[in-house]
Amino acid sequence: MNNNNEGIDGSRRAxxxxxxxxxxxxxxxxxxASTTVAVGSAIMGxxxxxxxxxxxxxxxxxxxxxxxxxxxxxxxxxRGLVVLSDDGGRHWRQARVPVSVTLTSASFVDAHQGWIxxxxxxxxxxxxxGESWAVQTxxxxxxxxxxxxxxxxxxxxxxxxxxxxxxxxxxxxxxxKPLLSICFADALHGLVVGAFGLAAATRDGGKTWTPCRERxxxxxxxxxxxxxxHGRTWVIAGEQGVLMRSNDxxxxxxxxxxxxxxxxxxxxxxxxxxxxxxxxxxxxxxxDADSLEVTRVDLPGQATxxxxxxxxxxxxxxxxxxxxxxxxADGGARFTEQPLARRDPLTSIVEAGDGGLVATSxxxxxxxx
Numbered sequence: 001m002n003n004n005n006e007g008i009d010g011s012r013r014a015x016x017x018x019x020x021x022x023x024x025x026x027x028x029x030x031x032x033a034s035t036t037v038a039v040g041s042a043i044m045g046x047x048x049x050x051x052x053x054x055x056x057x058x059x060x061x062x063x064x065x066x067x068x069x070x071x072x073x074x075x076x077x078x079r080g081l082v083v084l085s086d087d088g089g090r091h092w093r094q095a096r097v098p099v100s101v102t103l104t105s106a107s108f109v110d111a112h113q114g115w116i117x118x119x120x121x122x123x124x125x126x127x128x129x130g131e132s133w134a135v136q137t138x139x140x141x142x143x144x145x146x147x148x149x150x151x152x153x154x155x156x157x158x159x160x161x162x163x164x165x166x167x168x169x170x171x172x173x174x175x176x177k178p179l180l181s182i183c184f185a186d187a188l189h190g191l192v193v194g195a196f197g198l199a200a201a202t203r204d205g206g207k208t209w210t211p212c213r214e215r216x217x218x219x220x221x222x223x224x225x226x227x228x229x230h231g232r233t234w235v236i237a238g239e240q241g242v243l244m245r246s247n248d249x250x251x252x253x254x255x256x257x258x259x260x261x262x263x264x265x266x267x268x269x270x271x272x273x274x275x276x277x278x279x280x281x282x283x284x285x286x287x288d289a290d291s292l293e294v295t296r297v298d299l300p301g302q303a304t305x306x307x308x309x310x311x312x313x314x315x316x317x318x319x320x321x322x323x324x325x326x327x328x329a330d331g332g333a334r335f336t337e338q339p340l341a342r343r344d345p346l347t348s349i350v351e352a353g354d355g356g357l358v359a360t361s362x363x364x365x366x367x368x369x
Contacts, residue, residue: 048120048138048175052080052097059083059092060364064104064347070111071353074130075365076103082116084130089358089367097124097133107184115206117179117192125206136206139175142198146211147171183227183234191250193236197221201250217244217255223263226277226308230269235287237264237277243294245275245287258285259296268308270316276332278305278318286332299326300337307348312355319349319359341368 055061063077073085075092080100083092097103101119108114116124121139126132147167153160170177177198184190190206193199197218200209218224222239229235232249236242243258258264262283269275273289276297281304284297299305303320310316311327318326318335323343326335340346342359349359349368357368 046175047080047101048099048122048135048140050100052082052094052100054094054096058094062362063360063365064102065106066348066350066358066360066365067106067108067114068350068352069108069114069129072111072129073350073352073358074106074108074114075360076106076116076118077360078102080118082130082133083365085358085365088352088354088356089365092365095130095133098135099124102178104179105181107182107190109184109187113184113187113205115182115184115190115192117182117194119178120175121177121179121194121198123179123182123192123206123209137200137209139173139177142177142200142209142211143167143170143173145200145209146213149211180223180225181227181236183229185229185249189250191227191234193224193227193238195223197224199224215246215250215252217253218242225263225265225279226267228267228269228275230271230273230275230289233269233273233275235267235269235275235277237267237279239263241279241283243277243285245292254292256287256292256294258283259294260285266305266308266318268310268316270310270331271314272331274331276308276316276318276328278308278320280304282320284318284335295333297332297335299335306346309350311351317349319346321345325349342366 058081061081063075066075073089076082080097082095082097085092101122103116103118106116112129114126121142123136124133125136150163150167179192179194182192188205190202199213201212202209222242224238226237234246234250236244241258241261243256244253246253260283262280264277264279266278275287278284282299282302284299286295286297303324305318305320307319316328316332323340323346325338325340327338328335344361346359346361352358
């Protein structure tokens with residue numbers, strides 16, 4: 001980041017790295033793994049211009065996230081790595097990706113249509129289950145859209161000058177805008193959020209992305225790490241316990257008290273409509289399905305939670321640093337720790353179609369059992 005973000009201290013940078021799901025070791029990295037690209041003069045060979053290198057060891061690279069696309073598994077990570085498995089995580093092959101930025105989050109609405117978000121404000125789209133990817137937007141385009149939006153405000157708007165100045169700083173920063181979580185409700189409607197309160201929405205499957213920070217309850221521009229949805233309800237969680245909920249399909253968000261100042265890195269929705277959030281040093285809470293009530297959840301130990309999901313049998317599971325695996329059989333009210341086959345720095349976990357668990361880590365992706 002350049003001096004326009006000089007108010008963001010080292011602890012926020014560390015939390016940003018941790019929230020990207022790259023594990024505790026990544027906290028040793030002094031800066032974000034992203035490259036500034038000047039508007040109108042992108043440097044050739046930059047991560048936005050350079051396709052991901054093809055390598056036979058792609059499945060052993062630093063991977064941040066794994067998700068399901070129908071029966072297929074799709075894992076992603078640093079330098080544009082994307083690998084695919086059609087046998088429950090036993091074998092993997094690399095997909096071709098047009099950028100080499102770190103990829104952080106993915107959302108599939110079916111076995112074919114999916115999106116990935118990552119550093120440099122990148123959003124990628126696939127229509128063939130991850131076999132091929134195309135860039136839909138990047139940090140340069142998002143900054144330009146933000147500036148155009150600010151300049152279109154009426155002169156009578158009291159915040160117009162401030163919004164324009166903030167947008168001009170985004171443009172000056174170039175593409176250096178990490179996106180950290182993406183979620184689609186269907187093949188048309190999606191939302192992506194990231195560092196420094198970045199947010200954009202689409203209503204046409206990502207053909208156009210519109211900045212939408214004004215919808216969110218995040219006046220301090222905290223990092224936003226996780227999105228989850230159930231029906232018309234959306235929940236976003238982030239830095240210093242930022243938590244917000246929309247009951248109108250993402251049109252507006254209301255701030256909630258997460259009951260802790262600790263950063264939240266993961267959110268999952270249950271099939272009953274509740275939301276379970278987890279984060280730094282065991283911070284966790286539960287949002288009821290039919291109200292704005294937030295309940296604190298006491299977890300065994302203080303492992304930082306990096307990933308959350310509901311299993312096919314209805315249990316809710318949280319993945320903590322060091323391979324801590326916490327499972328709830330009562331909708332996320334109480335959790336107990338259960339053993340995993342691996343205890344290395346796992347970054348995310350998914351349930352394969354046959355019920356086996358597959359995890360990403362600093363050393364690649366592997367089936368746990």
